Amino acid sequence: MDKKTAELLVKIIAILGYIGAALSVIAGIMMFFGGTFFAAYLPGMGQGLFSGAFVGAMLIGTAIVAIVWGIFAFILSLNLWKHKNWARLVLGIFAALGAIGCLFSIVASPASAIFGLVIDGGIFYLLILNKDIIKLFK
Numbered sequence: 466m467d468k469k470t471a472e473l474l475v476k477i478i479a480i481l482g483y484i485g486a487a488l489s490v491i492a493g494i495m496m497f498f499g500g501t502f503f504a505a506y507l508p509g510m511g512q513g514l515f516s517g518a519f520v521g522a523m524l525i526g527t528a529i530v531a532i533v534w535g536i537f538a539f540i541l542s543l544n545l546w547k548h549k550n551w552a553r554l555v556l557g558i559f560a561a562l563g564a565i566g567c568l569f570s571i572v573a574s575p576a577s578a579i580f581g582l583v584i585d586g587g588i589f590y591l592l593i594l595n596k597d598i599i600k601l602f603k
Contacts, residue, residue: 466597474591475545475598478556482542486535493531500524550602557593560585 500521544552563585571578591598 466595468597468601471595471597471601475548475601478588478591479542479546482538482545482556486538486542489531489535489538493528493535496524496528496531500526500528548602553592553599553602557589560588560592564589 500523502521541552541556545556564582567578567581567585571582593599
């Protein structure tokens, strides 16, 4: 593989990371407003632990995690675009963990698990095992 192809593949992975980061932040914002709705307007919904306040608090907590994750993914993608070696390693580790997760979910949802396995496995191969891409980060 030549240098231009390697750079193009890294930029494609970074762009996919930007898209994922944006979707995570958008989902987090939507969950945050949905959580505040449940917490404020439906306090008596349900019984016991599953009241509106509890559901709202869980959604708000999940929203905060999604927004923080989106910001982290944006920073990671930006540094991958700039050919920072630490970003390559971190993203490679996350891709490996994603591939392992797909292996565990293959029984429940074979089509999506195989799709995820191909994507995560491909990203892992390109960022961790491909010598031409590794040379870009040195």
